[in-house]
Amino acid sequence: MSFLTDSNRTSPNFSTKIQALEARSQDLSISPKKQGDASRSAEALERVHAAYQKTGLGKLDLVPLPASRPKLDIQGVTISLTLGCQVRGQFKGNPAVGALTVLFNKSEASASARDERARTAAALSLIYATEHLGGHGKAVAKLCLAYDVFRGTVTTCPSQIARRIANMEATCEEVALRWPAVKVPDDYDGPPIV
Template sequence: MAVTPKQRVSPRLSASQLADYLVAATPIGQLGILRQAKNPASGKAMIIQYQLAKRAIAECLRNRSQINQIVAKAVMELEARRDNGANGPLVRDDAQRCIGVIQTFQQAQNQMDLWQHDYTEPNVPSPTMNIHGVEVSVFPDVVASIQHRGVDRVGQVFIRCMIGQTTDGAENRRAEANGHLATIAHMHTMQFLEHLGNPHAPTSMVIDVPRKSLVRGSVNYARRVANIETACKMIAAIWPTV
């Protein structure tokens, strides 16, 4: 007998879902994101795409001197996962995609201006934020820190691995979504990580591996925060009818 997914009564989105909602091309696209958030799949095991790639890339960031060894070990394990006929097609396909993303990171890491910062593991579990009635889950891949003129600056970093569409419009929306995601990371840092240093918007970042790009939070982030807050007010208002 099929299990009906349990709906979320209260508004809750992941940071990535909120960032994508803000740049959705149409209202239908926005509703699709909200419906997915409201009706999370349940009952059957799901494959979280690129999870193993993110884990390996985060380890590389935390241990720069061991990147080649980390990549070699991750690729070897993923190749075994890909070639194991006992695994389903989703698992095997994800393994192949993870290999490609990890290798892209290895090749592009120097051109992305990553190495000004030190990286550490984030706190687990990561607390959620409440933005005007919407619970936003924020699970950064690493915490970034840098010292500037004797002041410790801190931020949080998301690693994005999914290729997605590559049309001009889709690329522009992806870049804008990455900017919103970096701002959400900064908002979360301001609320929960002040004990580690001074929350600094450009120290919160999105590493878009397929595009070999690094998007930093804007120093002038007030407009983005206002857009995020306005969107959350709207989401809270329409959630019961989604």
């Protein structure tokens, strides 16, 4: 994401990085998982390169986020976001702020499902900006965005999100109520579940 927050950015040229990642994806001395990661990263950079001008990202004032990023707590459920950066601007003549969430999922085939996911991610960006970035200006929906890398689109947070937030809160409340009763599978090998 350092490219996005570089104030001197014009148009990305990731050719060298893409070539290095493609070579790494063929390197038999590393694990298949690392090869796959390199291949997917090369593809993501190719998509960013191809769609950068179309997305309008170059026209935005994008600023790095603090190194330490608090998570959101919605009805007792901790939510991590893949935020790329802050988005700065003006609202009614005063400083305003938002956040850009970056979506890397390429497996969702349904356009309507991708659109819904992007709107929800942009709404979560607004919640994050409201709770954690208010020192830089008023958090506004038009500066809260979701960038779908593999689709090459940027979605702005809907201006009317009360129902969406209420739905998220109800869902998180249900998860929080049921989580203690969930049995961890015997073959689970992920991070510790608390």
